[in-house]
Amino acid sequence: MSERSFDLAIVGAGICGLAHALAAARRGKRVVVLDRDAQANGASIRNFGFITVTGQEEGECWSRALRSRDVWAEVAEAAGIPILQRGLLTIARRSEALAVLEEFAASEMGRDCRLLAPAAMDAIGDGLRTRDFAGGLHSPHELRVESREAIPRLAAFLKERHGVTILRGTVVHAAAPPALTTSRGKIAAEAVVVCPGDDFATLHPERLAAYGLTRCKLHMMRLRHDGFDTRLPPVMSDLGMIRYLGYSKLPAAAALRERLEIEQREHIANGVHLIVVRSADGSLVVGDSHHYAATPDPFAPTAVDDLILDEFALVFDGPAPEVVERWTGTYASAKDRLMLVDAPSDALRIVVITSGTGASTSFAIAEEVIADLYGPVA
Numbered sequence: 001m002s003e004r005s006f007d008l009a010i011v012g013a014g015i016c017g018l019a020h021a022l023a024a025a026r027r028g029k030r031v032v033v034l035d036r037d038a039q040a041n042g043a044s045i046r047n048f049g050f051i052t053v054t055g056q057e058e059g060e061c062w063s064r065a066l067r068s069r070d071v072w073a074e075v076a077e078a079a080g081i082p083i084l085q086r087g088l089l090t091i092a093r094r095s096e097a098l099a100v101l102e103e104f105a106a107s108e109m110g111r112d113c114r115l116l117a118p119a120a121m122d123a124i125g126d127g128l129r130t131r132d133f134a135g136g137l138h139s140p141h142e143l144r145v146e147s148r149e150a151i152p153r154l155a156a157f158l159k160e161r162h163g164v165t166i167l168r169g170t171v172v173h174a175a176a177p178p179a180l181t182t183s184r185g186k187i188a189a190e191a192v193v194v195c196p197g198d199d200f201a202t203l204h205p206e207r208l209a210a211y212g213l214t215r216c217k218l219h220m221m222r223l224r225h226d227g228f229d230t231r232l233p234p235v236m237s238d239l240g241m242i243r244y245l246g247y248s249k250l251p252a253a254a255a256l257r258e259r260l261e262i263e264q265r266e267h268i269a270n271g272v273h274l275i276v277v278r279s280a281d282g283s284l285v286v287g288d289s290h291h292y293a294a295t296p297d298p299f300a301p302t303a304v305d306d307l308i309l310d311e312f313a314l315v316f317d318g319p320a321p322e323v324v325e326r327w328t329g330t331y332a333s334a335k336d337r338l339m340l341v342d343a344p345s346d347a348l349r350i351v352v353i354t355s356g357t358g359a360s361t362s363f364a365i366a367e368e369v370i371a372d373l374y375g376p377v378a
């Protein structure tokens, strides 16, 4: 590859890198995105494709999720990415969980959400064990896309509509504007944004070391389901309310945590909570679990999957659907932040989503980073 010149080079073609490419291309910048993999393979295609608003931490994260949801809606339409589900039904199986939902509904973040009695949940869709529920909360904000198809389509859209150059199979060994050293030669770029996902070792490891990063491994499954009610939105339950900061930071969450620690100790030890989303063929993507390590092992014990399926069986009626696919994913994690933007120089930014929120917040984060590099939109 002979030397080529761009306004902005982005390392990483996950959702974080592609979101930066979109924000810069919308300002007329000549953008190149480089990724070591021949096809999308990181966290961005292993997730639920669930653009979650309700449940995100109050403040910046929640606002970024709302903004990102709007960008997803625009881009999905323009790029031909199907929106497969909308909204979120958070189920309270216990009275303590209902108390969390009531507190949430009374907050600013709950403004457009609706508390539901179990009988009213039957009207949303069939197949739930509503007789066992204390209540629920319906949020209208969320979107669900099929990530393994949406991410390649987003990349193709950036290339075709915005003239973004995407160079796959290209490892970036050094990123210091105005030059990048890659496995396919040098690239010239006035500015660089590094979006490395959970690779903290290749580029600027000394900068990233300051953030005390680790990795989180998650178990995911696809279930065959011939009769899933297409009216149902994505579903979560009690265990999610002690993981999602928008709920878990509410005072009422303390009593829920106490009860869950007695009743679902194993689930909590494995970071298990339930998210269920539907795909175009009717199958369900179901997860997940959370295990932290600098280098997560590659093993996926079925006992962890069984914990996820236990919770599924307490939320949905009928026989357990067949598991047709299993995979794991990893993402970057930090104890004290949901994301980081590091600025080693005026023309270089390192952006890492250090939580399971990248699908939900990257578009907004990218707009902020691009505004920081090039100034606010006129």
Ligand SMILES: Cc1cc2nc3c(=O)[nH]c(=O)nc-3n(C[C@H](O)[C@H](O)[C@H](O)COP(=O)(O)OP(=O)(O)OC[C@H]3O[C@@H](n4cnc5c(N)ncnc54)[C@H](O)[C@@H]3O)c2cc1C
Pocket: 011, 012, 013, 014, 015, 016, 017, 034, 035, 036, 037, 040, 041, 042, 043, 044, 045, 046, 047, 048, 049, 050, 051, 052, 170, 171, 172, 173, 195, 196, 197, 198, 199, 202, 203, 218, 219, 220, 287, 288, 328, 329, 330, 331, 352, 353, 355, 356, 357, 358, 359, 360, 361
């Ligand atoms: C199982 C699972 C479920 C999740 N569920 C949700 C959810 O429901 N909602 C939500 O909002 N978020 C969710 N997340 C989190 C979300 O998927 C991540 O936050 C997001 O995908 C991170 O995007 P990224 O672009 O930073 O990383 P990645 O998608 O991992 O992309 C990073 C890319 O950088 C490339 N790269 C790194 N270094 C180099 C280099 N030196 N040279 C070339 N290429 C390089 C890699 O090859 C990779 O393609 C989930 C994550 C997982 C794993």
